[in-house]
Amino acid sequence: MPISTLTADATHFALFDLPARFALDQVALDGAYRTVQAQVHPDRFAGGDDAQKRVAMQWATRANEAYQVLRDPLKRAIYLLQLRGIDVQAEQNTAIAPDFLMQQIEWREAIDDGAAARNVAALDAVLSELRDAARIRFDKLAGWLDGGADQPAAETARELLFIQRVAEAAGRQIERLEDA
Structure with a gap:
């Protein structure tokens, strides 16, 4: 066009x-x-x-x-939701399922423990777990978005944003340890 x-x-x-x-x-x-x-x-x-x-x-x-x-699949999902009038409100809406909140706390503690122990392998393991969690959520997100289930899609997008931030934190710790 x-x-x-x-x-x-x-x-x-x-x-x-x-x-x-x-x-x-x-x-x-x-x-x-x-x-x-x-x-x-x-x-x-x-x-x-x-x-x-x-x-x-x-x-x-x-x-x-x-x-x-x-x-970028996550940016694309958030954009699609915005086009449909759904604001993911990642910064304002931090309400997440209790089990996901506990998982996020566990990931952050594992990152802190790995960094304190200077254990790059442990941090890599956390990153691998985060990638798996993201992959599962992206599969769900695709079905919800293309099926018009916007609210579960928005919740999943928020979870993916949290996972992305935790993965970035793990990556920074790995870089810090490898540069030391």
Whole structure:
């Protein structure tokens, strides 16, 4: 779809002429991104007037931002939910299931223990467990989003954000120990 036919409020999916769903063909996204960039890249408008250059830069920036959102499964899920009027409220809504809260505490304690013991293998084990937990939730998330079950999808997205933060903390500890 030519960029000239899109409005400024077009969704990321419309920008790349892709269906608005969680399951996404990465090859199709990559190809669509390259096509859009070829249409709007500022170098194509180097000889144009200032307004053309500015518009090209805005569309190129928009395409980059849209691509970054759609290529990341968690960002894509949150974006889909936003399009449906559901705010994940990750920062404000910290209400999570008690069993997940306990699991999160256990992961954080395991990270603290591994860091204190300078045990990279223990931290790697926590990271592996976090990846498994994320994979299970992404499978659920895909079914909920593509099936229209937005509330469970939002709760799962919040859990994935927590898992992501814990995994980043574990990664930082591993880097710290390996750099020491």
